[in-house]
Amino acid sequence: MNKLKVAAVVVTYNRKYQLLSCLEALLKQERTLDAIVVVDNCSTDGTQTLLQSSGFLDEVGYGGNVEKVVLEKLVTAKNSSGDLVKIIFIGLPVNSGGAGGFYEGVKFGYEAGYDWLWLMDDDGMADTIALQELLLYTSKANFLNALVVDIENPEKLSFELKNPNGQGEFRDRKEVVENSEDGIIIGQANPFNGTLVSRVLIEKIGYPKKEMFIWGDEVDYQFRASNSGLGIVTVTSAIHYHPKAATKILNLPFGGYFIAWSGIPFKDYCNVRNTAYIHKMHFPKSILTTFMKYLIYFVPKGDFSSLRLCFKATMDGLKEHWGQEKKYMK
Missing domain, CATH: 3.90.550.60 (Spore Coat Polysaccharide Biosynthesis Protein SpsA; Chain A)
Structure with missing residues (x-):
């Protein structure tokens, strides 16, 4: 050894x-x-x-x-x-x-x-x-x-x-x-x-x-x-x-589901895009379910800006369209 x-x-x-x-x-x-x-x-x-x-x-x-x-x-x-x-x-x-x-x-x-x-x-x-x-x-x-x-x-x-x-x-x-x-x-x-x-x-x-x-x-x-x-x-x-994990978790109103959401566009874009890619590569049957969680959370709140970010990030992850995170950096 x-x-x-x-x-x-x-x-x-x-x-x-x-x-x-x-x-x-x-x-x-x-x-x-x-x-x-x-x-x-x-x-x-x-x-x-x-x-x-x-x-x-x-x-x-x-x-x-x-x-x-x-x-x-x-x-x-x-x-x-x-x-x-x-x-x-x-x-x-x-x-x-x-x-x-x-x-x-x-x-x-x-x-x-x-x-x-x-x-x-x-x-x-x-x-x-x-x-x-x-x-x-x-x-x-x-x-x-x-x-x-x-x-x-x-x-x-x-x-x-x-x-x-x-x-x-x-x-x-x-x-x-x-x-x-x-x-x-x-x-x-x-x-x-x-x-x-x-x-x-x-x-x-x-x-x-x-x-x-x-x-x-x-x-x-x-x-x-x-x-x-x-x-x-x-x-x-x-x-x-x-250090203790500090990811912010937002709970959905039913089923015990949740999303990870920081409120920082750059981080959230990377998280959603990479999650979509991971599901495409390892759990393709759950791709729609993953995006639906964001839909269910943001639509009732009228937060269409966040929803648009999620949609863009999801599509970039599925298409493996990398390098777009720079657009969300401040």
């Missing part, structure tokens, strides 16, 4: 202090990482400068809007091994969203020959034994997720986790542990939050879909992994701390 080459991939954008905490936690892993790949989505908050002053970079390489910048440095792990960890900083020339960031990171890690890539956002923080625990289960699956708990209240989950027997969802850490089999939940995950994926899986399903920009790219990747037959599990002893 220790001969495997493992790299963490962290995607960041304008959260330099959270990124720093994330990187510190990665250097403290009991199973030392071979590399940490930081993909910076053209941050404007001084991320590179902070990484330099904190010892993660030797220089600052601003690429402007021309080309990406790749910088490397060896740093000492903050565990008992004292081994060296390669820090690889990839500064993108434009903000390509979380989807574009994970595309770049997974592509880089795969082409560099790593056996496993450990995927996470900048606002998550891995427990010191998380990687060690995940690697114990590599014979069980090629997509292994840490258990993602609320960083403020670790007994609660940060994101709900579906019960594999179809009986509702887990919200508490205790529930997950009690319902696990040999320390794992089969077929369920909270992707791109402490998610370990194998080279074998990447060879079969490819990279995350960069065109999705934000929201849903991790869900699409999880479905692709599930369809591969190479296995998905959540490892209950591998803990990943993350």
Whole structure:
């Protein structure tokens, strides 16, 4: 197991202090990482400068809007091994969203020959034994997720986790542990939050879909992994701390249905478009049902502006008409 080459991939954008905490936690892993790949989505908050002053970079390489910048440095792990960890900083020339960031990171890690890539956002923080625990289960699956708990209240989950027997969802850490089999939940995950994926899986399903920009790219990747037959599990002893999910949920007047709606056109457009694409690719029979939920919610309110956005986003997702999210940016 220790001969495997493992790299963490962290995607960041304008959260330099959270990124720093994330990187510190990665250097403290009991199973030392071979590399940490930081993909910076053209941050404007001084991320590179902070990484330099904190010892993660030797220089600052601003690429402007021309080309990406790749910088490397060896740093000492903050565990008992004292081994060296390669820090690889990839500064993108434009903000390509979380989807574009994970595309770049997974592509880089795969082409560099790593056996496993450990995927996470900048606002998550891995427990010191998380990687060690995940690697114990590599014979069980090629997509292994840490258990993602609320960083403020670790007994609660940060994101709900579906019960594999179809009986509702887990919200508490205790529930997950009690319902696990040999320390794992089969077929369920909270992707791109402490998610370990194998080279074998990447060879079969490819990279995350960069065109999705934000929201849903991790869900699409999880479905692709599930369809591969190479296995998905959540490892209950591998803990990943993350802020509680803050998605705004609007309930429909019947049937227990709901929609996710932020009220921010850019985010809502990406969410609806990417949801339509996901249903087209993985659940084609439910495409109409998905759009009808928005129709049912917005028509009685007379909110035809939001409905028009939903219709446009749905059609763009079904037609795979990418790149239109820029029209909704402010």
